[in-house]
Amino acid sequence: MRIAVPNKGRLHEPALDLLERAGLHVVDGADRKLYADTVDPDVTLLFARAADIPKYVSDGAADVGITGHDQIAESDPDNVTELLDLGFGQCRLVLASPEDGDIERVEQLDGKKVATEFPTIARNYFDEQGVDPHIVEVTGATELTPHVEMADAIIDITSTGTTLKVNRLGIIDEVLASSVRLFARDDVADDDKVGQIETALESVLSADGKRYLMMNVPEERLDAVQDVIPGMGGPTVMDIASGNGKDGKVAVHAVVDERDVFEVITEVKSEGASDILVTEIERLVE
Numbered sequence: 406m407r408i409a410v411p412n413k414g415r416l417h418e419p420a421l422d423l424l425e426r427a428g429l430h431v432v433d434g435a436d437r438k439l440y441a442d443t444v445d446p447d448v449t450l451l452f453a454r455a456a457d458i459p460k461y462v463s464d465g466a467a468d469v470g471i472t473g474h475d476q477i478a479e480s481d482p483d484n485v486t487e488l489l490d491l492g493f494g495q496c497r498l499v500l501a502s503p504e505d506g507d508i509e510r511v512e513q514l515d516g517k518k519v520a521t522e523f524p525t526i527a528r529n530y531f532d533e534q535g536v537d538p539h540i541v542e543v544t545g546a547t548e549l550t551p552h553v554e555m556a557d558a559i560i561d562i563t564s565t566g567t568t569l570k571v572n573r574l575g576i577i578d579e580v581l582a583s584s585v586r587l588f589a590r591d592d593v594a595d596d597d598k599v600g601q602i603e604t605a606l607e608s609v610l611s612a613d614g615k616r617y618l619m620m621n622v623p624e625e626r627l628d629a630v631q632d633v634i635p636g637m638g639g640p641t642v643m644d645i646a647s648g649n650g651k652d653g654k655v656a657v658h659a660v661v662d663e664r665d666v667f668e669v670i671t672e673v674k675s676e677g678a679s680d681i682l683v684t685e686i687e688r689l690v691e
């Protein structure tokens with residue numbers, strides 16, 4: 406099973422980091438190497454350009470891919486399925502034009518020029534809008550093109566909005582929202598190994614922002630403590646070996662949202678909980 410992962414750019418590190426946290430450790434990765442084995446003898450990583458990854462998967466060079474939804478939509482293969490939103494690389498593809506120009510609406514672009522790195526997405530978008538501009542294909546620095554008479558508008562990626570602002574471009578419309586996805590070729594999407602990879606990555610995403618809370622609670626206070634813990638499916642309650650001054654107490658364990666931890670601790674403490682421990686969770690298989 407081969408997983409295609411971005412070889413550089415902003416998606417490389419977070420994609421590898423996620424695979425590592427999911428337990429798919431790279432065993433022989435070296436800088437600039439184009440493939441690497443993992444601790445799972447059945448799983449190899451291929452490092453490719455983010456834009457080429459949908460084609461690698463579609464054509465069978467890899468079975469599973471990790472890249473932006475925008476790249477999958479641009480490549481538009483008819484034999485891949487998105488399995489998971491991996492929650493990073495969030496951005497929007499937008500239609501934008503010079504702030505001081507007179508293009509303010511999509512309809513004004515009929516017969517005009519629109520520069521983009523995403524010609525397929527652009528063409529689909531304009532077809533839906535019933536507008537027919539010339540698409541000027543570029544491979545980067547798209548924001549420059551309206552200022553050198555190469556284009557009247559652009560369709561490009563924005564996240565913080567800084568690049569558009571610096572280049573005095575204003576958003577006319579949102580074309581596509583994107584984030585990084587795990588996807589597979591249809592003929593392998595139901596394989597056990599693909600399922601294992603999906604579960605492993607999902608377990609890391611599920612654990613993000615969650616904390617594991619442990620505490621000791623006098624038995625007679627258990628109901629009151631349980632009431633203030635918003636854990637998944639209720640907390641786990643265990644007997645504690647007697648002795649050590651723990652008689653009459655039970656151990657309560659619960660998974661709690663990180664943002665609730667402060668409040669929960671304050672409340673369970675006031676209900677009589679002691680020896681409270683908070684730990685991070687590496688993975689959570691639900």
Ligand SMILES: Nc1ncnc2c1ncn2[C@@H]1O[C@H](COP(=O)(O)OP(=O)(O)OP(=O)(O)O)[C@@H](O)[C@H]1O
Pocket residue numbers: 413414415416454455456472473474475476494495496562563564565583584585
């Ligand atoms: N500013 C951004 N914020 C969030 N995500 C982004 C941003 N720019 C790009 N992306 C996402 O990352 C993907 C790849 O962009 P990136 O810039 O890493 O690759 P690239 O420009 O092709 O890099 P390189 O040319 O070095 O290979 C995009 O398709 C998009 O999904």
Ligand SMILES: O=P(O)(O)OC[C@H]1O[C@H](OP(=O)(O)OP(=O)(O)O)[C@H](O)[C@@H]1O
Pocket residue numbers: 545546548561562563564565566567568569
């Ligand atoms: O809204 P912002 O936060 O400013 O981000 C948007 C910019 O980020 C990307 O470029 P990148 O930095 O990847 O450079 P590139 O043109 O070399 O791909 C994208 O192509 C935009 O230019």
Ligand SMILES: [Mg+2]
Pocket residue numbers: 414
């Ligand atoms: Mg880029």
